[in-house]
Amino acid sequence: MDILTCGIVDDDPETIRLLKKYLSKMQHVRxxxxxxxxxxxxxxxxKYHPDILFLDVEMPELSAFDLIKWIKPPTKVVLCTGHREYAYDGFEHRVADFLLKPIDFSRFFDVVTRLREPQFHAILNSMRVTPRYCIVNEKNNRKNYKVLFEDILYIEAIDGGAQLVLAEEEKIVLSEPLVRVYNALPKNLFVRISNSFVINTEYYKSYADSKVFLYHVKRHLPISRIGLAKDFSDWLNEHKL
Incomplete structure (x- = not known):
């Protein structure tokens, strides 16, 4: 396997130490x-052209978005930030991914493993920049909310409607049925695993014993028989090595 080269730019020495510690746990990384x-x-x-550059967003003198202008392929940028609102800005600048501080190793491992796949760069170049959020109306509430797709862990059918389950177990209940919500979401990010659940594939961890396991979710989501959950089955087959 080829060596994966990395660079780290962060004004916080503790974050640099943490990233170096995480990288030391992975093979074939320099x-x-x-x-x-x-x-x-x-x-x-x-001087250097790393495969992956871990880049802090808010820094003195120059921000990440100032530096990105000088970064050229094949370097893939992973933003490191304590603010989720930077996620959409990052994708507008065609960054590869982002890590939310404090950085969790499981999420870090998932990002690095995915980015080292040789086909990733071709996929990234073929992507069109599309909105990374949706506007939703909460059931029995006149308020509407802007929700980043990155913040949605999974969606559950409930009482004829659907609820978005976000980070830290925050929930937004919608009057629209699950199937209508699912049809409105980008299929490259969300996949239906049963009549009751749609998952954000960015948080997919594993599948076993008719249950799907997601990062940052303690609950195990039941799945229909694999033949019934065709969308999920197709997604698994598409991403198998």
Whole structure:
């Protein structure tokens, strides 16, 4: 297997130490450079061309979005941020992914493993920039909410409607039935596993004993027989190595 090269730019030394610790747990990975100074990062990027650059968003002098202008393929940028609202901005700049601080190892491992796949760069270049959010109306409430797709862990059918289950178990109940919500969501991000559940594939962890396991979700989601959950079956087959 080829060596995966990485660079780290973050003004927080603790975050750099954590990322180095995580990378040390993975095989065939080499860190080319790390720096807390974004201006120094420009010089490093002229010299090195890492496969993955872990990049803090908010830094003195230059932000991540200032630096991204100077980053060229094949380097893939992973934003590291404590603010979820930067996720949509990141995808507008065609970043590969983002890690929310404090960075969880399981999420980190999933991102790095996915990005090292050789076909990823071709897929990224073929993607069109599309909205990364939806506007929803809460049931029995005149308020509407802007919800980032990245914040939706899964969607559950409930009382003739559907509820969005977000990070930290926050829930938004909708009057629309699950099938209507599912049909309105991007199929490259969401997949139906049964008549009662739709999952965000970004958080998919594993499937066993007729249950789906998601990162950051304690609950195990029951699945229909694999023949009935055709969307899920097709998605699994499409992404098998």
């Amino acid at each position: 860190i080319l450079f790390q720096t807390t100074a974004p201006t120094e990062a420009l010089d490093k990027l002229r």
